[in-house]
Amino acid sequence: MKVDPAIVKIFAENVRADIIVRPAGLNLDPAIVQKIANKVKVFQGMTHDCLMSTLAMAEHMPHKAGDVVFNEGDIGSSFHVLIAGEIVVEKTRGDRVVTLAKLSAGECFGEMALVGSHLRSATVRATRDSATMRFDRERVDAYPDSAHIIYRNIARVLSARLDVSSEMLADLALRTGDTQPAPLG
Numbered sequence: 001m002k003v004d005p006a007i008v009k010i011f012a013e014n015v016r017a018d019i020i021v022r023p024a025g026l027n028l029d030p031a032i033v034q035k036i037a038n039k040v041k042v043f044q045g046m047t048h049d050c051l052m053s054t055l056a057m058a059e060h061m062p063h064k065a066g067d068v069v070f071n072e073g074d075i076g077s078s079f080h081v082l083i084a085g086e087i088v089v090e091k092t093r094g095d096r097v098v099t100l101a102k103l104s105a106g107e108c109f110g111e112m113a114l115v116g117s118h119l120r121s122a123t124v125r126a127t128r129d130s131a132t133m134r135f136d137r138e139r140v141d142a143y144p145d146s147a148h149i150i151y152r153n154i155a156r157v158l159s160a161r162l163d164v165s166s167e168m169l170a171d172l173a174l175r176t177g178d179t180q181p182a183p184l185g
Contacts, residue, residue, distance in 0.1 A: 039106035042153045054146040058133035063126040074120045076113035078136045085130025
């Protein structure tokens with residue numbers, strides 16, 4: 001007996017719709033969706049329907065000013081998109097805390113947990129009342145239509161951050177007089 005692939009796809013979509021819990025309080029009106037499509041780099045290139053399905057899988061997370069979203073060294077399997085407020089990304093070196101970045105609405109963080117290490121490489125803290133959409137790896141991977149776009153865009157985000165870090169490292173090497181090449185690998 002041959003099974004029609006269209007029927008399998010419809011059945012799979014119905015199962016997915018039954019198991020995805022839509023976040024309470026996340027308003028997916030067309031104006032907000034358009035803003036997200038235009039501003040959030042990790043969603044660039046998605047069709048409207050793909051974006052709507054992707055947003056539906058997110059968990060809405062409020063964060064009060066001063067709250068830690070996650071700590072350096074925590075086990076992670078999700079990334080966040082900041083939809084309101086401001087957060088800082090911090091790294092501890094000895095007894096000092098170094099601010100690596102300040103992020104505003106539309107930027108993502110924690111994406112390394114999807115593509116690399118499961119341990120968080122930095123602490124993320126809200127500097128004022130904020131809200132994020134949290135995307136778990138399992139849910140992202142369950143939707144190949146959006147997963148390949150998300151992963152491609154995360155690679156672009158990480159590449160841009162690596163470019164900035166390389167420039168900063170080169171400037172630091174010049175200031176300290178260390179112009180010997182660092183070993184690769």
